[in-house]
Amino acid sequence: MGAMIEIENLQKRFGAITAVDGVSFTVERGTVLGFLGPNGAGKSTTMKMLTGFLPPTGGTARIGGHDITTDGLAAKQLVGYLPEGAPLYPDMTPEAFLYFIAEIRGLSGAKAKARVAEVAEKVSLQKVMRQPIETLSKGFKRRVGLAQAILHDPQVLVLDEPTDGLDPNQKKEVRALIRSMQQDKVIILSTHILEEVEALCSRVIIIAGGRIVIDCAPGDLAAKSRWHNAVRLELATSEAQRVRGVLAEQYGAEHVETLASETSGTSLLVTTRDRRPILAEISQRAQKDQWKLDGLHVEHGRLDEVFHELTRVGTRI
Amino acid sequence: MRNTIVLFKRELAGYFATPVAYVFICIFLLLCGILTFYMGGFFEGGQATLGPAFFEFHPILYIVLIPAISMRLWAEERKQGTIELLMTLPVTLPQLVLSKFLAAWVFAGIALGLTFPLWLTVNYLGDPDNGVILASYVASWLMAGGYLAMGACISAVTKNQVIAFVLAVIVCLLFLIPGLPQVQEVLAGVLPGETLVDAVKSFSFMTHFGSIARGVIDLRDLVFFASVIGVFLFLNAIVIELKKAD
Known part of the structure; x- marks a missing residue:
């Protein structure tokens, strides 16, 4: 069986600006891949192409064998995605929102209800299920976003800055959640926080100027430091x-x-x-x-x- | 199909999740009432009909009220960033465009349907031609659909709801004005030949609304509204494809 995700020479240009300039890599099941890079390096753009939001200017990617440019719908079915900042519908309650996602993901009736309850328990949302999302704290909102992404138990989980803007306790909770889900999945997460990569990831890719500058294990990254073994x-x-x-x-x-x-x-x-x-x-x-x-x-x-x-x-x- | 229904349900429920829907319906009914009884002279007319006093104001009433429904359709999604969530779900762009439009259209239909006390009133007072009234309701709803499709398309252009509203009012006006009698007179003076004047006139909602509202359901009028809706929803999809990442 091939790799779960195969990215081939992916490119994205916005007018004269090249945001992603020929990124290629493959990811196997069971990998938690940390996507690192300064702001504007092309992390989010790569993730947006992978999840089918933006069409690539050149190159392609396959998720579970489905090409994102020609078989996008099938690829999207395998992916759970938490966009940057975890956008949600503020007027909806988590319950209604997650039920909507469940229906779109092909569940309905009792099955959908059961799955929503299961996921709500997993991310500890039970207490706020009937409050409008706009009244929730940032930590709860992020959990709703995560619940939405894992609702259909996707094989690929793409998380764009999942802990950004959370307080240290909330960060810890989100990390524990991610760790609990890593088996048999591919998790790709982007972050600015280096300690997060060390704590969570089994592989790290650093991207700068739209290109991959390094692809290694987090431990090897430290070995690149001139202070390694100092x-x-x-x-x-x-x-x-x-x-x-x-x-x-x-x-x-x-x-x-x-x-x-x-x-x-x-x-x-x-x-x-x-x-x-x-x-x-x-x-x-x-x-x-x-x-x-x-x-x-x-x-x-x-x-x-x-x-x-x-x-x-x-x-x- | 299933996806469209799921999306449609969420959209429609969205209207009633906040007071916006109720406020809108109240204002719509209030304006309908004022226009009918004060401006339209419903009682003074002495006729058991809804045409001159009620339906005649709809083309102008909708210019302001329909953009108020359509302005948030896509602008809000883009501003909140939820468009990214929506478009990475396993749904297609046509499903999204269609479900949003249909939800807005059904909502407009609900508001229109709630004017039924007027219909009861004319039936109580006299013996109106209910066939014509029904045709007028259909015409009014079709016209609302046309304006909504334009508004939806314009809402996709900007993240700002106020801009979406103003632009939609302007575009809706452009599709109304050629049908006004005053404008017709001016056009007749400026444009050479009847045919050209008629051609311009045939683009007006007023013209097609008027002919259905008289009780004559002509295929050409239905095709006109269907084409307007189709063309603008198609444009809507193109605009989303181009602007979603901005």
Whole structure:
């Protein structure tokens, strides 16, 4: 069986502006794909094409084997979509709205009612089912949007910034929901929040200027950071001079940085060109020379720094 | 078909979910009453008929009231962003266009139907030709459909309901004016030849509404309204396709 989603050289131009410029990738079942990129990078446009809202200018995509340009209706049936900002009909109640979605998705009568109740329970909407949507809090609105997207138990779930604008508790809830749904599905979610990618995704694609700049596992993304496997030492300022000298001799002066410390002492950051693990070496040396250290930490790499590098330069690594 | 019905039901229920529908119906009935009894001289006319006092005002009444129904059809969807939700559901564009139009048309029909006390009144006071009254109701509803199709199409052009309303009033006026007797006179003076004047006149809602309302259901008049509705719904679909992402 082929991949659930196959995207081939997808392009979208709005007049003179090229929003998406030849994006290709495939996604297998069971994948939670994080779609990252600065605003205007083409994330939303790609998602809008995938879900059938916008027709591509060039290229195509297949969802479960159905081509979005020639067999759009069949493709749409496999997809649940939460558009950016989770637009909803403010005058409707969640109950009426979800029942409407159920009917459009081919359920009716008792079956539709049962499914609406099931989904409402899953996203904890039971208490507000009969209030107009416009009176609900942002968190509840987002849950209505999610409920709408998962109502027909779709094989592909496309979520455009599902946690944007929510408070930390609500973000946590939405993430837990997404995590609970990931089995046997393809979930594609876009976000600005890097920690979300680490927490949720099994794969990450960063897009900038309408092109894919990197496609890897979230763990590998951190490895691209020049701080990956770097070692941070915290020590008294009096001690720092001596230690700095020793480290500079071994790793090169340009690889030893003095950081502004959070405590009263000094922090030194040691990096290597090939980002190899150096904690053991340093810790041995520290014991041998009897450095008076307040702390010794390994850095895993900073996603925000990698993100910034990748999307600023806009070139492939 | 099933999808169209589901969408239609949601649309129609949408009118009654807020006070808008009730306010609209009240204003419509109020204006109908005022026009009929004060302007139309219903009692003074001394005739058991609805034509001159009631139906004659409909073409002008609809110029303002029908755009009030149609202005939100697509403008609201685009403004709220719900159009994205709607168009990524497994439904086709023709289903969407048709269901929205039909819901609005049925709503207009409900408002029109609620003027039935007037019909009861003429029947109580005298012995009117109920066939003509029925034909007039049909003509009025068809005309409302024509205006609604135009309004729906214009509502797709903008996200702003006020702009949609004003533009729709203007376009509706353009389809009314050529039929007014005063305009006819001017046209007769300006345009060379009868045929041209008649051609312009045949584009007016007034002309076709008038002939059905007299009780003569002519196929040409029905075809006229059906074509207006068809053409504008087709344009509506094209406009949506072009403007949905803006």
